Amino acid sequence: MSVLFDEPALERELRGGHKGCISSLCFSPNGKQLASGGTDCFLSIWPLSKKMTAYRMHGHTKPITDLSYNPTGSLVATSSLDSSVRFWVPTVNGRCTILKPHLRGVRSVKFSPHGDTFATASDDKMIKLWDSKDQRFIRNFKQHRNWVRRVRSSNTGNQIVSCSDDKTTMLWDIRKAGGPVHCFYEGRGTPTSVQFHPVYDIIAVGLTGGSVKLFDTRMFKLLQFYEIFNGDVSDITFDPNGSYIIAGSKNDTKVLDILEGRAIYNIGGHVGGVSSVSISSDGKQFVTGGMDGIMLLWKSNLTYVPLTETPSKSRRRIRPSIASQDDALEVKVTPKHIEHSEVEETLDMSHPEEELEIQIDQSEDAESDEVESKNFGGTEIANLFNQNELQAKQILALEAKTEILQARLDRMEKQFKKFEDAANEKI
Numbered sequence: 001m002s003v004l005f006d007e008p009a010l011e012r013e014l015r016g017g018h019k020g021c022i023s024s025l026c027f028s029p030n031g032k033q034l035a036s037g038g039t040d041c042f043l044s045i046w047p048l049s050k051k052m053t054a055y056r057m058h059g060h061t062k063p064i065t066d067l068s069y070n071p072t073g074s075l076v077a078t079s080s081l082d083s084s085v086r087f088w089v090p091t092v093n094g095r096c097t098i099l100k101p102h103l104r105g106v107r108s109v110k111f112s113p114h115g116d117t118f119a120t121a122s123d124d125k126m127i128k129l130w131d132s133k134d135q136r137f138i139r140n141f142k143q144h145r146n147w148v149r150r151v152r153s154s155n156t157g158n159q160i161v162s163c164s165d166d167k168t169t170m171l172w173d174i175r176k177a178g179g180p181v182h183c184f185y186e187g188r189g190t191p192t193s194v195q196f197h198p199v200y201d202i203i204a205v206g207l208t209g210g211s212v213k214l215f216d217t218r219m220f221k222l223l224q225f226y227e228i229f230n231g232d233v234s235d236i237t238f239d240p241n242g243s244y245i246i247a248g249s250k251n252d253t254k255v256l257d258i259l260e261g262r263a264i265y266n267i268g269g270h271v272g273g274v275s276s277v278s279i280s281s282d283g284k285q286f287v288t289g290g291m292d293g294i295m296l297l298w299k300s301n302l303t304y305v306p307l308t309e310t311p312s313k314s315r316r317r318i319r320p321s322i323a324s325q326d327d328a329l330e331v332k333v334t335p336k337h338i339e340h341s342e343v344e345e346t347l348d349m350s351h352p353e354e355e356l357e358i359q360i361d362q363s364e365d366a367e368s369d370e371v372e373s374k375n376f377g378g379t380e381i382a383n384l385f386n387q388n389e390l391q392a393k394q395i396l397a398l399e400a401k402t403e404i405l406q407a408r409l410d411r412m413e414k415q416f417k418k419f420e421d422a423a424n425e426k427i
Contacts, residue, residue: 022289
């Protein structure tokens with residue numbers, strides 16, 4: 001079980017890096033830097049030292065939609081609605097190379113955990129896989145019928161997951177060409193963000209309408225359903241241990257304890273809502289970016305009892321549940337204790353010294369086949385599952401009884417077959 005010792009505490013308020021909405025955030029792998037992208041087309045790099053000096057880098061001509069560090073922290077990839085992906089060296093020099101992988105705006109970019117590949121997702125309804133070393137195209141993933149909002153990589157690097165405005169979340173095996181491994185269809189709301197669990201075969205999906213869902217990617221079943229926000233979910237992320245989810249929305253930020261199956265903290269501080277969230281690799285800090293152009297750096301204070309069970313047993317601890325927004329405790333922001341950090345140095349990278357442009361695959365693809373999907377409605381799940389642990393145990397008991405009944409039915413079918421064969425022989 002996860003153990004909380006203190007509520008999240010605001011450490012710093014980061015201003016001046018952007019003049020518009022914070023569209024994406026990412027901590028460097030070593031936790032010493034924070035990268036932020038905005039609708040103002042700028043990338044800002046924040047060294048997380050006591051005296052912070054942010055560096056603004058400009059090159060994109062339209063809003064930045066997503067960003068990702070490679071595993072060594074030596075590169076930051078940014079995607080943009082200008083149909084390009086740029087790879088920046090996150091230093092004061094800020095040199096970059098440019099790749100134009102899609103015909104339309106690029107909504108998402110993500111390095112694999114090993115850094116050997118990266119994936120891009122676009123308004124052209126496609127996901128593309130690339131070799132990181134030479135930016136060589138590997139393969140397309142085509143099945144979505146509308147804009148692809150997000151693409152993320154599994155902890156093994158063998159799978160990617162994507163979510164789209166066609167109301168689907170698709171799981172892909174990057175080692176195989178063809179269609180998705182599975183398609184999760186959303187009857188209520190459109191997926192806006194998706195994330196793999198850092199340890200187990202689980203994905204979390206944030207939806208319009210204010211809900212978050214957890215799916216088992218082996219059994220393709222809904223594990224948990226949180227109807228916790230009054231507005232659309234804008235971004236979600238797991239903590240490194242996999243015990244908590246931090247979710248941002250147009251209203252506020254919430255911390256979800258997925259082992260307990262409930263929301264535990266409700267965090268404010270932004271004017272106009274939260275547009276992006278990210279957590280450090282050690283889980284000690286997380287950051288929220290707002291539509292007000294401000295970033296709030298938080299001390300997470302999430303402490304854990306180490307998980308010692310095998311993965312198969314630990315997965316059972318993530319019990320089926322449904323949670324409401326009334327479960328969370330309010331975390332108040334105290335401005336007098338905030339240490340403000342401003343941008344002290346700005347770099348205009350409109351014409352970087354070293355810029356390589358690669359133009360690939362500029363042909364429109366034909367419409368893909370209809371998506372085979374399964375509707376996992378939130379209402380039906382709400383009727384099946386309750387927060388009460390006793391009811392969760394009863395559900396597991398019913399599943400066990402179902403297996404027993406199925407085994408009995410199989411035996412009866414075999415016996416009937418024997419009787420039928422014997423009767424045919426006598427005839």
